[in-house]
Amino acid sequence: MAFPVDLRRCQVLGLVGTTFLAAGGESAGALPVRELLAPSSAHAALGLVGAYFGVVLLIAAWVLLGRLIRGPEPPGPRALMAVLVIWAAPLLLAPPLFSRDVYSYLAQGAMVDAHMDVYAHGPARLGGPLAAEVSPLWRHTGAPYGPVFLGVASALSGLTRGELPAGLFGMRLVALLGVGLMAAALPRLARHSGADPAAALWLGALNPLVLLHLVAGAHNDAIMLGLLGFGLVAALGRWPVLGAVLVTLAALVKAPAALGLVAVVVLQVRAGADRTRAVVTTVVAATVTTVAATTAAGTGYGWLRALDTPVSSQNWALTSLLGRATGALLERLGSDLAPLAVPVWHAVGMVAAVVSVLVIWLRLRPRPVYALGLSLAAVAAFGPAIRPWYALWGLFLIAAAAPSSSVRHRVAAVTGVLALAALPSGGPVGTGQLALAVLGGVLAVIVLFQAHQAELAPGRTA
Numbered sequence: 042m043a044f045p046v047d048l049r050r051c052q053v054l055g056l057v058g059t060t061f062l063a064a065g066g067e068s069a070g071a072l073p074v075r076e077l078l079a080p081s082s083a084h085a086a087l088g089l090v091g092a093y094f095g096v097v098l099l100i101a102a103w104v105l106l107g108r109l110i111r112g113p114e115p116p117g118p119r120a121l122m123a124v125l126v127i128w129a130a131p132l133l134l135a136p137p138l139f140s141r142d143v144y145s146y147l148a149q150g151a152m153v154d155a156h157m158d159v160y161a162h163g164p165a166r167l168g169g170p171l172a173a174e175v176s177p178l179w180r181h182t183g184a185p186y187g188p189v190f191l192g193v194a195s196a197l198s199g200l201t202r203g204e205l206p207a208g209l210f211g212m213r214l215v216a217l218l219g220v221g222l223m224a225a226a227l228p229r230l231a232r233h234s235g236a237d238p239a240a241a242l243w244l245g246a247l248n249p250l251v252l253l254h255l256v257a258g259a260h261n262d263a264i265m266l267g268l269l270g271f272g273l274v275a276a277l278g279r280w281p282v283l284g285a286v287l288v289t290l291a292a293l294v295k296a297p298a299a300l301g302l303v304a305v306v307v308l309q310v311r312a313g314a315d316r317t318r319a320v321v322t323t324v325v326a327a328t329v330t331t332v333a334a335t336t337a338a339g340t341g342y343g344w345l346r347a348l349d350t351p352v353s354s355q356n357w358a359l360t361s362l363l364g365r366a367t368g369a370l371l372e373r374l375g376s377d378l379a380p381l382a383v384p385v386w387h388a389v390g391m392v393a394a395v396v397s398v399l400v401i402w403l404r405l406r407p408r409p410v411y412a413l414g415l416s417l418a419a420v421a422a423f424g425p426a427i428r429p430w431y432a433l434w435g436l437f438l439i440a441a442a443a444p445s446s447s448v449r450h451r452v453a454a455v456t457g458v459l460a461l462a463a464l465p466s467g468g469p470v471g472t473g474q475l476a477l478a479v480l481g482g483v484l485a486v487i488v489l490f491q492a493h494q495a496e497l498a499p500g501r502t503a
Contacts, residue, residue, distance in 0.1 A: 150194025
C-alpha cells in the first residue's frame with residue numbers, strides 16, 4: 042500500500058524540517074564570532090544533529106511534493122508558491138547557515154560606502170567588527186561581484202549603519218526578493234518551453250538548495266538568478282531591450298549570467314528580428330547598462346580582474362581536485378612542474394567549459410532557455426571553483442525547460458546529494474561533526490519510517 046500524500050502533509054513536513062534547521066542553526070550555524078561555540082560543546086553538537094534532522098525532513102517533504110505533482114490532481118502554481126512561503130518562513134530570522142559569505146557581503150558593502158577600492162583590497166582593510174566576521178580565507182581578497190550587487194550592499198550598509206543583526210536581516214530580504222523573482226519567472230519560462238509550470242516550480246524554486254543556500258545562506262546568487270529569469274521573460278514577451286538590461290544587471294551581480302545575453306539574441310531572431318540588428322541592440326543595451334550601473338555604484342571596473350577570487354587551495358572543484366592530485370604525483374616523482382599542475386588543470390577546465398557551451402548552443406539553439414541552463418551548468422562544473430549553490434545556476438533554467446521528466450529526475454537526485462554536502466556552520470567537515478550530521482539524518486529517516494508504518498497500520502484510512 043502506498044504512503045498517502047497530500048499537500049497539507051507536504052506543507053507540515055517541510056515546515057517542521059525548516060523549523061528544526063533554524064533552531065539547530067542557533068548553536069551550529071554560521072554565527073557571529075562572539076556567539077560561536079566550540080564544535081565539541083554539547084549545545085553545538087545538539088544543534089548540528091537538529092539541523093541535519095531538519096534538512097532530511099525538508100528533502101523528504103520535497104520528494105513527496107514531487108510525487109504529488111506527478112499525481113492525478115497536482116497542485117497549481119499558486120498553491121506551490123504558498124508552500125514556498127511556508128517552508129521559508131522559519132528561516133527568515135535564523136542565523137546565516139551553510140556559509141559565512143553574507144558577512145563578506147556586508148563588509149564589502151561597508152567598504153564601498155567608505156569609498157575604499159573593494160576590488161583591490163579585502164575586508165581586512167576595513168577592519169573593525171565586520172571584518173572580523175569574514176572567513177580568514179577571504180579577508181585579504183578583493184570582491185568578485187559586480188557593481189549592481191556592491192551598490193545594493195553599500196546602500197544596505199548605509200541604512201543599517203554597520204549594525205550586524207540589521208545587516209544580516211537586510212541581506213536575507215535581498216535574497217528573498219531574488220527567490221521571489223525566480224519563482225515568478227519559472228511558470229512563464231516553463232509555458233514558453235512546453236514544460237509543466239508546477240514541475241518547474243517544484244524543481245527550480247522549492248528545491249532544498251534554494252531554501253538552504255539562497256534563503257538560509259542569503260547568497261547573492263538569488264538576485265542574480267531572479268534578474269536573469271525576468272530578463273528572459275521580458276525577451277520572450279517581445280521586450281528584448283528590457284530583457285538585455287535585466288540580464289546585464291544579473292551579470293553585474295555575478296558574471297556567469299552574461300551568458301543570458303546569447304539567449305536574448307536568439308529569442309529575438311526566433312521572433313523574426315534581423316540577426317545583425319538583434320546582436321547590435323543587445324550589445325548596445327548591455328553596454329549602456331554596464332556603464333550606467335558602474336557609474337551609479339562608483340566602484341569602477343576592477344571586478345573584471347577579480348573574477349578568480351572564489352578559487353582557493355581547499356576548493357573541491359573537479360579541476361582543482363585533478364590539479365592537486367597531479368601536483369602530488371609530480372612531487373613524488375621529483376618534478377619541478379608540480380606547482381603548475383593546478384593552474385594547468387584550471388585552464389583545461391575553462392577550455393572544456395567554452396567547448397561545452399559552444400556545442401550546447403550549436404545543438405540546442407532552437408531551445409534557448411534549456412541551452413542557457415545547460416551552459417551555466419557546464420560553467421559551474423568545469424570552472425575552477427564550485428560550491429553546492431552553484432548548481433542552481435543551471436538547475437533554475439533546466440527546471441523551466443527540461444525536455445522530459447527523466448531529466449528532472451536526474452537533476453533532482455543530484456540536488457538531494459548536494460543538499461547534504463555542507464555543514465550549517467559553513468566550516469570544514471571534521472570526523473566528529475560528520476558523525477553528528479549523519480546521526481541527525483538517521484534519526485530523521487527513523488521518524489519518517491515510523492510515520493509510514495503508522496499510516497499503514499490496520500484501522501488507518503489511506
